[in-house]
Amino acid sequence: MWAVVAAAWLILSATASSARGPYGSITVGNWKGGAFTDDKNGGFSHCSATTIYQSGIYFSVSIAANGNWWLGFAHEDWRLTPGQAFPLALTFDAQPAFNVYGMPRDAHIVSVDLPVNSALISQFRKARQMTAFAQGQLFQFNLSQTAQLLPALVNCVASIKKNGIANAGEFALVARPAAASPPQQAALSAAPGSTRSATQTGTGFVVSSSGHVVTNQHVVGGCGEISGNLSGEAPAKLRLVSSDETNDLALLQAPSPFKEVASIRQNSIQVGNGVVAIGFPYHGLLTSDFTVTTGIVSSLSGILNDTRHLQISAAVQPGNSGGPLLDLGGAVVGVVAAKLDAVKVARATGTIPENINFAIKTGALRDFLDNSAVTYRASEWRDGAKKETADIAREARGFTLLITCTVNEQSAKKPGN
Numbered sequence: 189m190w191a192v193v194a195a196a197w198l199i200l201s202a203t204a205s206s207a208r209g210p211y212g213s214i215t216v217g218n219w220k221g222g223a224f225t226d227d228k229n230g231g232f233s234h235c236s237a238t239t240i241y242q243s244g245i246y247f248s249v250s251i252a253a254n255g256n257w258w259l260g261f262a263h264e265d266w267r268l269t270p271g272q273a274f275p276l277a278l279t280f281d282a283q284p285a286f287n288v289y290g291m292p293r294d295a296h297i298v299s300v301d302l303p304v305n306s307a308l309i310s311q312f313r314k315a316r317q318m319t320a321f322a323q324g325q326l327f328q329f330n331l332s333q334t335a336q337l338l339p340a341l342v343n344c345v346a347s348i349k350k351n352g353i354a355n356a357g358e359f360a361l362v363a364r365p366a367a368a369s370p371p372q373q374a375a376l377s378a379a380p381g382s383t384r385s386a387t388q389t390g391t392g393f394v395v396s397s398s399g400h401v402v403t404n405q406h407v408v409g410g411c412g413e414i415s416g417n418l419s420g421e422a423p424a425k426l427r428l429v430s431s432d433e434t435n436d437l438a439l440l441q442a443p444s445p446f447k448e449v450a451s452i453r454q455n456s457i458q459v460g461n462g463v464v465a466i467g468f469p470y471h472g473l474l475t476s477d478f479t480v481t482t483g484i485v486s487s488l489s490g491i492l493n494d495t496r497h498l499q500i501s502a503a504v505q506p507g508n509s510g511g512p513l514l515d516l517g518g519a520v521v522g523v524v525a526a527k528l529d530a531v532k533v534a535r536a537t538g539t540i541p542e543n544i545n546f547a548i549k550t551g552a553l554r555d556f557l558d559n560s561a562v563t564y565r566a567s568e569w570r571d572g573a574k575k576e577t578a579d580i581a582r583e584a585r586g587f588t589l590l591i592t593c594t595v596n597e598q599s600a601k602k603p604g605n
Contacts (some may be wrong), residue, residue, distance in 0.1 A: 212356025214340050217333040223348050223356050232353055235344035251341045257302040266294035276322040279473045280315035316386040352472030363505040364417035386595050391467035392416055393450045394587040395564045399442035403591050405431045405511030408438050430560045435552045438524055439560050448586030451567040452550055453519040461485050465502040465524055466584045467511030478588055480581045490546045497546045498522050504545045517573035518580045522547030580593050
């Protein structure tokens with residue numbers, strides 16, 4: 189593993205045809221790196237650190253001696269055309285995407301320059317999650333360790349400039365702010381990842397005439413401020429009323445009621461019955477409006493025969509979490525909760541799973557609402573109740589909300605890469 193990462197350093201971090209290093213070291217969680225020199229003239233070139241994700245992608249973050257930042261990506265299965273740039277959309281914490289260009293360095297490696305003093309750097313500085321969309325593929329990256337990594341990279345550049353490459357050490361031991369030199373303080377204030385808050389999004393739906401909203405607990409866990417808005421309307425501040433970590437449910441309340449309320453189905457749905465999932469996946473990257481997907485109930489139990497869940501074929505993505513799963517009459521039959529991790533399953537079985545997603549059954553939802561003393565609207569499926577998907581979506585527009593959550597890094601630390 190170490191030899192592979194070391195090789196990736198040399199490839200991903202090279203600004204010219206080749207680079208030599210690392211000198212000294214940067215060790216922050218799974219990130220490893222150091223200082224590099226230009227192999228042509230021996231002069232200090234840049235500082236860089238690299239990690240590998242479960243997808244097999246190597247990801248590097250680098251800062252040049254002149255203060256320019258860039259990102260690098262590599263995968264052994266990629267087949268890129270060197271020198272032929274292609275458009276790439278970077279999204280941070282589900283905010284609107286930034287359109288940049290990736291430049292292939294060889295068949296397996298691409299670098300992305302970050303414009304100096306741009307809004308992109310500002311977003312990268314505070315982000316906890318990043319997605320990259322290019323050539324029809326979407327890749328996801330956890331940025332939870334960059335708050336420690338990026339100041340270490342800045343410290344690396346400042347230290348090498350001051351003390352020389354021969355005196356390179358462990359750069360992750362960043363000097364205290366009071367002892368930092370003015371240039372280093374300025375660089376730290378502009379370094380991506382140095383702020384303390386981030387935004388994440390999910391989906392919720394109105395369940396009572398008193399303004400109660402249901403979503404997943406993992407959507408709002410660790411949040412300071414929570415807001416929700418119907419598609420095309422202004423957001424309203426939501427208050428967390430109660431949560432159930434075991435069943436991954438959370439109850440929120442708006443300061444005033446909404447016009448429309450979802451109805452919750454009482455009688456059981458059956459395997460093979462059609463369902464409709466409503467939500468806000470990859471909000472800002474795909475669309476600012478909600479999306480609608482259809483499928484069937486594939487099983488009445490989830491992973492390891494968990495009978496609290498339905499298995500569904502309707503496509504869901506990050507951002508769908510907490511959204512309503514509706515039957516063909518428009519009643520709620522589940523709360524969208526998760527999709528199967530295709531990468532992990534493929535590595536374990538050798539095959540890529542398709543159309544395997546999960547929703548929390550209404551039995552757990554009704555118990556949660558009863559325990560929270562919430563009066564909800566109940567309904568039962570009757571023959572002849574089937575509606576057109578477009579009509580179901582139109583009705584759902586009145587009770588399905590985009591949930592936006594401000595996360596405090598100190599209170600919501602996520603696991604590493």
